[in-house]
Amino acid sequence: MDEEVLVYEQDEVYTLPTSQDELSVSGKLRMIEKRHGVVIEWRCSDDETSADSEWAVINTAAVTFTHHNVSDSVEIATPRRNVRPISIELIDLRSYKIGDDGSLVLIQRDGTTHPALAFHSGSVAFFVEVLLRYVAVKNSEKDRNLYLVSDKRQATQDNELSAMNLVPERRGPGANWAGGGAGHAHWSNTQQRVWGFINNLKRDPYTTTISTLSKFYDAVLYNDVEGSVRENDCEDDVAELFHSLNGFEDLEPGYELLTKKGTLSERPSVDRLAPMTHDDFQQFVDDDGRVLEVDLLNQRIFRGGIHPNLRRELWCYLLGYNEWNGTFIQREEKKRERENFYFTMKQQWKTISEDQENRFTGFKERRSLIEKDVNRTDRNHPFFEGEHNPNVTLLHDILMTYVMYNFDLGYVQGMSDLLAPILYVTQHEATAFWCFVGYMNMVYRNFDMDQSGMKQQLMDVHQIVRVVDPELMSYLEVRDSANFYFCFRWLLVRFKRELNYANTLRLWEVLWTGQPCPNFHLLVAVALLDTERNTIMENKFGFTEILKHINDISLRIDLEATLKKAEAIYRQIASSPNVPDSVRTVLGLPPQENPKAPQPQQTTKKNTDAEVQPEGNGSGDGNEGGADADMASGSLVSVVSSMIGSAVRHLSGDDLSIVTLNVAAEHEEEEKQFEAALSHQFV
Incomplete structure (x- = not known):
């Protein structure tokens, strides 16, 4: 029998309800030292639930309606408790989130995201204090509520490398780096990417070396074409280079480096209204029962939804x-x-x-x-x-x-x-x-036998994310997740399995208005991805982990916040210049009147728009000497960086015949991944 040592125990740790139909469930949170390692466990303290129960649903007051009930539709709240025990080996813990309310969410390396736990007595701080005895914890740079867990020995090695100052902080005059501030944080982030590269080198020296050389050679080959553009932002090239090194992000032929931002207008803030009531609706109806000003009515429903007592009548119109x-x-x-x-x-x-x-x-x-x-x-x-x-x-x-x-x-x-x-x-x-x-x-079209309708929607999401969040798009590209198959279930049944009943009804009536565009459900998907982007990227999830994480956030989605963000993204795209017409068409926006002329370098290297910067940014005025030095250093990195990609392309043969040979195999693999996602998410 394994020897066990209880190192932490806290009573009255409650699950947070995910809908009005659920109740909080009290349980015990423990941390136990076992012979094979440390385990974190949460178990329901109710005697009705056995210790080895995988899932228990306790319904204390079932209410059943029949088709004979012709009264107005109302929401039914039924006391219900969903009990799901948690057991995680500490070696499998990738990160955790601490909410503003002090709740705790545990996230595993395989993407499993457990329900939020609230401490009614005690504090999450003591749990973290005990956790720090066994692991190293680092706060995420992008999400202040997210904490990344790593092995203590590995964290010590990284700190020792950082203390050697092999990549010193930027000093002296420089366009964007002077005086620290945001520039200092940017350079510090580059240092961390260097250590990520070194860790990759230790794990897989062959792959890392080839990947690095390819990027350096690519810069040399294309320097004469892009030099005038890239020299203006050499510091960004350094960060960009190490961003790509951290994770073996190989630049395939036609790969689009999408880490530049600023092409979109600022995202606006959006407010929503209370649900439409019967009195509100009567203002749109004449004495004979005709509904007037339908567009205004749809806009009102879009902004706040419909009160449950009015829903049955208005759904028949929608x-x-x-x-x-x-x-x-x-x-x-x-x-x-x-x-x-x-x-x-x-x-x-x-x-x-x-x-x-x-x-x-x-x-x-x-x-x-x-x-x-x-x-x-x-x-x-x-x-x-x-x-x-x-x-x-x-x-x-x-x-x-x-x-x-x-x-x-x-x-x-x-x-x-x-x-x-x-x-x-x-x-x-x-x-x-x-x-x-x-x-x-x-x-x-969601139910086409060949799934063409669903695949088109996934392609549309791909295009929108590419414009709205190029950094996330780059991340998904290099992890074979840019097909967005993990969004399949979202789009197929319009998020019905991700939301509780009340929120499903609210979302559907909002979508049926056709406001502000016919494909607003795609923006809802993009908004959800935007909410989860930091968790996905900071935990370095691959396709399988993303799929698992997306499934686990179901019933824990803040619908109102998601609708606000989706509408804000729409307004952001609508007000931004140079958004591709393909994206504008998906969102029902008119094409641009004066589309930007194609750049000459597009015929030499594909997908270079993201690297083009506006002229005359004025950042070098008065600091020409320091700026020139910085440019020389950045250009050297840029030159070495470009050299390798071209070498690999040369060796692999960037010609039509070789590409054609690979298309069939890639298509077959893509179909297998699609079927796997379909089975895992929906069936």
């Missing part, structure tokens, strides 16, 4: 079931017609005999898939939980009727996720069906 300019009488007539049509289609599949179904393979397969999916859709929600729930039967019947309505598309996994909230809000079978038809008309 999803096309009711026409904005229809009167009360016209809406009632159309409602009766559509109900009759719905039940006629329902009878069509209801009356298919077993003998017919045996000769109707497509229908039989779709029925089987619907039955499987319906039985696992939102069964923890009070509207669908419990055995023999009539609402689950309604979900099944509506999806089967949609198969008869649109047999070409039929049923694809994920559709039940889109229908369930609509049925919950409308609580009427035929109304839910026609609203679902309206939603499917918006997102049917």
